[in-house]
Structure formats: structure tokens, C-alpha cells
């Protein structure tokens with residue numbers, strides 16, 4: 001396992017050790033002991049999620065507020081996405097900054113996104129299966145989000161705007177300046 005820091009404290013790139021042979025490959029997609037040892041964090045994940053999306057689908061930018069905030073360990077098991085994490089931690093020296101990375105079933109990379117971040121991704125391949133671990137349960141009442149095209153973040157989603165497929169809920173999300181307290 002290799003862990004690489006990003007410019008956003010606590011947001012880490014995790015590359016599992018892949019064992020390839022004539023049959024294909026094997027890798028441990030998660031090992032709590034190795035996760036703790038290599039990341040220096042003792043996050044305990046209690047919920048696994050999976051979503052399927054076709055090309056151009058953009059889910060985000062989402063977070064859960066306050067005590068329902070979630071750290072996420074995200075990966076792609078089919079296809080390729082551009083994954084984006086936005087630092088919303090009050091007092092963070094990188095507040096409002098984002099980190100983006102291509103996650104795919106070819107690079108097998110994972111991104112650890114701490115509590116206090118907004119998260120989203122866009123599907124770059126024909127379709128994608130996105131899997132992620134959360135350290136807090138889903139809490140509909142604490143759901144929050146920011147608009148994916150907020151000029152404050154200036155995120156390059158790679159695909160042309162006309163190719164993006166965004167839910168009505170996400171289209172209606174506010175920009176950071178209009179969002180009020182994000183609860184972090």
C-alpha cells in the first residue's frame with residue numbers, strides 16, 4: 001500500500017498493492033490495520049455505498065452537516081471518474097480549495113476524504129460503478145451541498161458542460177457565498 005499526501009491536510013491518495021498473475025489480479029481493497037498504519041488515521045468506517053452512473057453523470061458537491069459529517073474512502077470498481085474533494089473546514093489554511101484525481105478500475109486508486117469536505121465526481125467512461133466507505137451513517141436531515149459549477153471553486157470537470165447529467169436536486173444547490181453555515 002502506498003499513501004500520498006495531497007495539498008489538503010488529511011486528504012490522502014491510497015494505492016493498494018496489486019498482485020497480478022496469469023488469471024488476473026488480487027488486491028485488498030480495505031484492511032483496517034494497514035489503513036491505520038499507513039494513513040496515521042484510525043477512522044472506523046461503518047457504512048459502504050455503491051452507485052452506478054453513465055458517462056457525464058455528475059453527483060455532488062455533497063456533504064453532511066455537523067455531527068453527521070462523513071469521512072469517505074472512495075474508489076471506482078468499473079470505469080473512470082474525476083473525483084473532487086473541497087475543503088470546507090473552518091480555519092483550514094486550504095479552506096475553499098479542492099483536490100481532484102482520476103480514479104479508475106485501471107489505476108485502482110482510492111481517495112480518503114476527511115470530514116468537513118464536500119465531495120463529488122463526474123463519470124468520464126461510458127459508465128462507472130463507484131464504491132465508498134463512510135465513517136458515519138446517512139442522515140437525510142443533515143444533507144447539504146454546493147453547486148458543482150461554483151466559481152469560488154472553479155473546478156474543471158473535464159467534460160463539456162452540455163455533456164453533464166446532473167440531478168435537479170444538485171442543479172438547485174447554492175454557491176458557497178449563498179450557502180450559509182455548512183456546519184463544519
Ligand SMILES: Cc1cn([C@H]2C[C@H](O)[C@@H](COP(=O)(O)OP(=O)(O)O[C@H]3O[C@H](C)C(=O)[C@H](O)[C@H]3O)O2)c(=O)[nH]c1=O
Pocket residue numbers: 049051059060062063119120121137138167
Ligand atoms: C447518500 C445516500 C443516499 N441514500 C438514498 C437517498 C436517495 O433516495 C437515493 C439517492 O441519493 P442521492 O441522490 O443523494 O445519491 P448521490 O447523488 O449519489 O449522493 C451521494 O453523492 C456524493 C458523491 C456523495 O459523496 C454522497 O455520499 C452522496 O450525497 O439514495 C441512502 O439511502 N443512503 C445514503 O447514504
